[in-house]
Amino acid sequence: MIVSVNINGVDRSADVEPRLLLSDFIRHHVELTGTHVGCEHGVCGACTVLVDGRAVRSCLMFAVQADSCEVTTVEGLAGEGGEADLHPLQEAFREKHGLQCGFCTPGMLMTLVPFLEENPSPTEREVREAISGNLCRCTGYENIVRAVMHRVEQGLTGEARAHG
Amino acid sequence: MADSLIGQGIRRVEDPVLLTGRGLFVDDVHRPGMLHAHFLRSDFAHGIIGSIDASAARAHPGVVAVYTADDLGDYWAKGPLLVPPPPIEGLVFNEATAGPLARGKVRHVGEPLAMVIAESRYVAEDAAAHIVVDVEPLPAVVDIERSLDPEAPLIHEELGTNLAARVGQSKGDYAAAAGGAHLVVKRRFTYDRGVSGAMENRGIVADWDPVSEKLTVWDTTQAPIPIRNGLARLLGLMESQVRVVAPFIGGGFGPKIMMFYPEEVLVPWIAMKLGRPVKWIEDRQESFFSTTQERGQVHEAELAVDAEGRILGVRDVFIHDTGAYDPYGLTVPINAQCTLLGPYEVPSYESEFTVVFTNKTTVTPVRGAGRQHGVFVMERLLDFAAAELGIDRVEIRRRNYVPAGSFPFNHKVLFQDFADLVYDSGDYLPALDRAVEMIGYEDFVKGGQAAARAEGRHLGMGVVSYVEGTGIGPYEGARVTVEPSGIVRVATGVGTQGQGHFTTFAQLVGDVLGVGVDRIRVTTGDTGEFNWGTGTFASRGIVVAGNACWEAARMVRAKVLALASKRWGVAESELELVDGSVRVAGDPGRSMELGRLAVEANPLRGAVTPGMEPGLEATAYFGPASGATASGVHAMIVEVDPDTAMVEILKYVVVHDCGEVVNPVIVEGQIHGGVAHGIGNAFYEQLVYDDDGQLLNASFMDYLIPTATDVPSIETAHVVTPSPLNPLGVKGVGEAGSIPTGAAFAQAVQDALGSGAPDVCEIPLSPNRLWEIMEVAARSGARPGHAEGGAS
Amino acid sequence: MKPAPFEYVVARSVEETLAGLAEHADDVKVLAGGQSLIPAMNFRLAQPAVLVDVNGVDELDFVRVEGGELRIGAVTRQRTVERSEEVRRLAPLLHEAIPSIAHPQIRNRGTVGGSLVHADPSAELPSVMVALGARMRIRGPAGERWVAADDFFVGLLETAVGSDELLLEVAVPEAAAGAGHAFLELQRRHGDYAMAGVAAAVALDGSGRCAGARIALLSVGDGPVLAAGAAGVLTGETPSAELFAAAARAAAHDDIDPPGDIQASAPYRRHLVEVLVRRALTLAFQRADASGARA
Numbered sequence A: 001m002i003v004s005v006n007i008n009g010v011d012r013s014a015d016v017e018p019r020l021l022l023s024d025f026i027r028h029h030v031e032l033t034g035t036h037v038g039c040e041h042g043v044c045g046a047c048t049v050l051v052d053g054r055a056v057r058s059c060l061m062f063a064v065q066a067d068s069c070e071v072t073t074v075e076g077l078a079g080e081g082g083e084a085d086l087h088p089l090q091e092a093f094r095e096k097h098g099l100q101c102g103f104c105t106p107g108m109l110m111t112l113v114p115f116l117e118e119n120p121s122p123t124e125r126e127v128r129e130a131i132s133g134n135l136c137r138c139t140g141y142e143n144i145v146r147a148v149m150h151r152v153e154q155g156l157t158g159e160a161r162a163h164g
Numbered sequence B: 001m002a003d004s005l006i007g008q009g010i011r012r013v014e015d016p017v018l019l020t021g022r023g024l025f026v027d028d029v030h031r032p033g034m035l036h037a038h039f040l041r042s043d044f045a046h047g048i049i050g051s052i053d054a055s056a057a058r059a060h061p062g063v064v065a066v067y068t069a070d071d072l073g074d075y076w077a078k079g080p081l082l083v084p085p086p087p088i089e090g091l092v093f094n095e096a097t098a099g100p101l102a103r104g105k106v107r108h109v110g111e112p113l114a115m116v117i118a119e120s121r122y123v124a125e126d127a128a129a130h131i132v133v134d135v136e137p138l139p140a141v142v143d144i145e146r147s148l149d150p151e152a153p154l155i156h157e158e159l160g161t162n163l164a165a166r167v168g169q170s171k172g173d174y175a176a177a178a179g180g181a182h183l184v185v186k187r188r189f190t191y192d193r194g195v196s197g198a199m200e201n202r203g204i205v206a207d208w209d210p211v212s213e214k215l216t217v218w219d220t221t222q223a224p225i226p227i228r229n230g231l232a233r234l235l236g237l238m239e240s241q242v243r244v245v246a247p248f249i250g251g252g253f254g255p256k257i258m259m260f261y262p263e264e265v266l267v268p269w270i271a272m273k274l275g276r277p278v279k280w281i282e283d284r285q286e287s288f289f290s291t292t293q294e295r296g297q298v299h300e301a302e303l304a305v306d307a308e309g310r311i312l313g314v315r316d317v318f319i320h321d322t323g324a325y326d327p328y329g330l331t332v333p334i335n336a337q338c339t340l341l342g343p344y345e346v347p348s349y350e351s352e353f354t355v356v357f358t359n360k361t362t363v364t365p366v367r368g369a370g371r372q373h374g375v376f377v378m379e380r381l382l383d384f385a386a387a388e389l390g391i392d393r394v395e396i397r398r399r400n401y402v403p404a405g406s407f408p409f410n411h412k413v414l415f416q417d418f419a420d421l422v423y424d425s426g427d428y429l430p431a432l433d434r435a436v437e438m439i440g441y442e443d444f445v446k447g448g449q450a451a452a453r454a455e456g457r458h459l460g461m462g463v464v465s466y467v468e469g470t471g472i473g474p475y476e477g478a479r480v481t482v483e484p485s486g487i488v489r490v491a492t493g494v495g496t497q498g499q500g501h502f503t504t505f506a507q508l509v510g511d512v513l514g515v516g517v518d519r520i521r522v523t524t525g526d527t528g529e530f531n532w533g534t535g536t537f538a539s540r541g542i543v544v545a546g547n548a549c550w551e552a553a554r555m556v557r558a559k560v561l562a563l564a565s566k567r568w569g570v571a572e573s574e575l576e577l578v579d580g581s582v583r584v585a586g587d588p589g590r591s592m593e594l595g596r597l598a599v600e601a602n603p604l605r606g607a608v609t610p611g612m613e614p615g616l617e618a619t620a621y622f623g624p625a626s627g628a629t630a631s632g633v634h635a636m637i638v639e640v641d642p643d644t645a646m647v648e649i650l651k652y653v654v655v656h657d658c659g660e661v662v663n664p665v666i667v668e669g670q671i672h673g674g675v676a677h678g679i680g681n682a683f684y685e686q687l688v689y690d691d692d693g694q695l696l697n698a699s700f701m702d703y704l705i706p707t708a709t710d711v712p713s714i715e716t717a718h719v720v721t722p723s724p725l726n727p728l729g730v731k732g733v734g735e736a737g738s739i740p741t742g743a744a745f746a747q748a749v750q751d752a753l754g755s756g757a758p759d760v761c762e763i764p765l766s767p768n769r770l771w772e773i774m775e776v777a778a779r780s781g782a783r784p785g786h787a788e789g790g791a792s
Numbered sequence C: 001m002k003p004a005p006f007e008y009v010v011a012r013s014v015e016e017t018l019a020g021l022a023e024h025a026d027d028v029k030v031l032a033g034g035q036s037l038i039p040a041m042n043f044r045l046a047q048p049a050v051l052v053d054v055n056g057v058d059e060l061d062f063v064r065v066e067g068g069e070l071r072i073g074a075v076t077r078q079r080t081v082e083r084s085e086e087v088r089r090l091a092p093l094l095h096e097a098i099p100s101i102a103h104p105q106i107r108n109r110g111t112v113g114g115s116l117v118h119a120d121p122s123a124e125l126p127s128v129m130v131a132l133g134a135r136m137r138i139r140g141p142a143g144e145r146w147v148a149a150d151d152f153f154v155g156l157l158e159t160a161v162g163s164d165e166l167l168l169e170v171a172v173p174e175a176a177a178g179a180g181h182a183f184l185e186l187q188r189r190h191g192d193y194a195m196a197g198v199a200a201a202v203a204l205d206g207s208g209r210c211a212g213a214r215i216a217l218l219s220v221g222d223g224p225v226l227a228a229g230a231a232g233v234l235t236g237e238t239p240s241a242e243l244f245a246a247a248a249r250a251a252a253h254d255d256i257d258p259p260g261d262i263q264a265s266a267p268y269r270r271h272l273v274e275v276l277v278r279r280a281l282t283l284a285f286q287r288a289d290a291s292g293a294r295a
């Protein structure tokens, strides 16, 4: 089946089997490997991407279901300058040491970006609940929460610069 | 001289690439023509393999090859014994390691039976379903206390027993101590199994280039150099023909250092055989069966004290579950045995452990590596002794600490590095005082707890101490090179799994050379970059490799000074290294960028006289004589809902001594992660096996890794006693957070349950288990949450 | 953990869906949000030969009020229901329960119909629908019918919806004056399936007595369990702590025969039900009182 998906503003199409998971399509067909896979059963949240602006588990969608959709992955968060032009939330993670191995980080960011758009001044409890579907084994979540609260205190929730 | 980089919480240099999704992890490696491996694994915990018929799988479209043990020919061999047992008198050790694919027998669920190589992982999984395996099931050995029963089936017939090891260590005369004691408390403790739960599963990609005759392997290993060496040996290649790259690793926590996993043995071999790159990525389900696990001990322990609560001696007899094989020797139980002694003076100690085989996944070190078991036993015994003597639980610890002036302190038992357990340094009281202050101990015991109880809230507090041997040898190395561009390259052999080595090593080198961390490129885990080393384990990265980096940088600095002093005809003492340049202090005219000096240090331009080494480069190695001793105190307040047995952690503080701190932000982060892991171990995570050896919760749905709503905010503070064993004075920190958490949690819950509640002597707890404990209390007439804390 | 191959059919309407189901009758499944079906396929526990994807069936994506009922299309995302003003106003019990389902990323895909037809005994929506006395509209080759929630859930992961049928919508009666509600559950971790839970809808009559109660329990049976015994204890009585305790006892000891699993043993579940029912009734009657039955 031909699937055409707009990923981070670029149209991508490929002939794929219907069973191909969206996560595998993004990672291995489009070779955008920032989206990570930690469980393939919907629990860890590492594979979270935005489909038409909403955070979803890309391991629980078939690529063919994303046909004609707009998908935003972690690669679509920073501005043109890439590493020199981080999204404010990425900056906050860096500032507050919100990542260690970095494996859960893309999923955390893609969960938090739409959350903060909807709720620009959450409490710490709300932040913890917002990421409770994203597992991290390294940080104990402490510095992730601090990063988000830091971002919130700055008062700029900043939407994804490129898309969604 | 600019401010020292050491001790600053500077932002990590590796973050931008990770934050933008551009960090390379093993599963991100794509090679042209790459094939995919999938392993068919045993559904049975124990059984005799009759036949394996792979013909239908071989004929499946898209399948390139299928291998069973029989198809491996001479390549089939048992894995090595990684850690031979230490020279302890009377020690018994029975070795059993696994082959790459099961032959004759299966000994745990998930043991690999066949490898399918196909054009895609999807197809490989389809084909595996067509392999017909005939296994005659045998009864499984699951309960570790029944493994040695005469009627228990033998897991390794050739050994004639399920005993893997028996080790006794003692000092002093415990029997006499107990005989003369005012009180002997005696309890039975259990600590069950868990997984490391790194978010990234294991994986390996192997690519053989027939033109250059070189093999490149990307591996989620914590020990790339030993893997390189081992693969060269197995495959009959020169070490220089094999390059092992451990790129970014999504968490390790111990099991990623296991050498060799079957997949690591097979995937490179098959890639060479087929002449095509091959990738294998473990999925989460198989990781529950095939990645090594930890825990599973039962202790019968007793503590003898005098009337003032001073420790006279400890006796501990325990069983340790090594699973189906024991490639890691005795590391985990010896850690438990030694770490039990903690920060305390224990005049007599009698400890014996028995290691047994079971039909479960093999056990190797996982974050803490058995230390938490020892700490749990000792801390709980002290709690019970304090309660019986009517001594405050903080006070009993205070009374027993090794005094500040007595370091190095020799416990006179043998540690996992085969040397006496000697604490190099420490000062325990200040940490305890600080923790007690931060958690609000006085207010809590003098009224806070009772006031909450009056409002119907059941609060409890836990305060525990621990000591952790870290940074053991043998050695690591590092090479520091100033490139003509002025960029400083640092190469070391350790792998890294998120501990921030890129940054801390850059800080150490930058500090010596006067170069900002943004001008330093650290490579770790690539055998193409550095040839010697052992790996990241036992919280040793910063201690061992960090000191090597620092030493190599100092050697480069000496070269810089020698060259510059010659060039300008000034004494070395007049020179300084600042902002990437060397200059004569107070003379802006005489300054040169290190990059330019590096160019001048090239013999073609005549600046190097015979006898000197060219370039601004140096390699150094560091191997500490013994381990540096980190220590600390954890304290927490919990609230137990007496109706539902749900527990919430309200406050958590850690006061930690990891010696000199290179980057406090990174250290703090390591502690947070460890605490979360420890909380998981204490209340959420438990591998549940049924009587047939089937794991009942092999998914993240059912095996509960704590989430952001389960882990409290964690406050940390440091006390610093520098380690005299290494020039930087550092100690390891990677495991510290998780070691005492279970003990602190149990004490706090016990305190919340109040007097009359049964003793909490097990980890992990769960709401269900806690409710059962509370039921016993209720039936015995005691009400949970009685304001006199049971453990205080 | 990759799914087995299947044939994929995209349906744009109820008609197309039913045609697809009929055509592949022997081994076909509706694919809605996929949040239960795809994990099962990734584990290869489910290997349907054909999937009919209903995500594009827009006619089943709605929340509207019609004839004194709140109607929710089967393909409506759980997240849409969570945010719906009508749901908050007219079915506060449903509004209260929805955030307990998994996590936002899952509710962004998961549908109301998928949760109801999947009928996990630990799922929130089935119990809520039973407590609210909802009814479900089902269409199949033999035509269309309405089934009351009490008859909809027939066994473990089994509903009245046949393999060639489609759930179209669920209709929830508007909460009446004097009604009170409460949803409570206990999860190991935030977002997990509950160890036990209760959805309670109660009503007071003009004299302040309990006019009726529907208490549905989750995670204690093959599907949602209606606690009829507990309701019997309450009806006609004046609310009091003692009454709630008696009803809770009836729920825990007469109405259920809970299973045990690795998270919660049968006795613990029973105990939790007693605690939760007591707490839920206390809250529900407080709210009923506040909503002004006596006025």
Ligand SMILES: Cc1cc2nc3c(=O)[nH]c(=O)nc-3n(C[C@H](O)[C@H](O)[C@H](O)COP(=O)(O)OP(=O)(O)OC[C@H]3O[C@@H](n4cnc5c(N)ncnc54)[C@H](O)[C@@H]3O)c2cc1C
Pocket: A041, A042, A043, C029, C030, C031, C032, C033, C034, C035, C036, C037, C038, C039, C074, C075, C100, C101, C102, C103, C106, C109, C110, C111, C112, C113, C114, C115, C117, C118, C120, C122, C123, C124, C125, C161, C165, C166, C167, C168, C191, C192, C193, C194
């Ligand atoms: C990590 C995780 C945690 C979760 N936690 C919870 C939780 O706490 N509580 C909870 O309730 N759920 C939970 N879920 C499940 C989630 O709510 C699902 O969305 C829901 O159970 C199924 O809805 P779906 O739309 O995704 O259906 P699908 O997965 O697409 O389908 C489920 C089943 O229903 C059938 N079906 C779907 N729609 C129809 C229809 N209209 N007519 C006929 N048949 C249909 C399908 O054929 C399939 O058999 C969790 C899921 C995950 C991955």
Ligand code: FES
Pocket: A036, A037, A038, A039, A040, A041, A042, A043, A044, A045, A046, A047, A048, A057, A058, A059, A060
């Ligand atoms: S990989 Fe998708 S949730 Fe874990």
Ligand code: FES
Pocket: A098, A099, A100, A101, A102, A103, A104, A105, A135, A136, A137, A138, A139, B199, B250, B251, B498
């Ligand atoms: S940073 Fe490693 S899993 Fe989160």
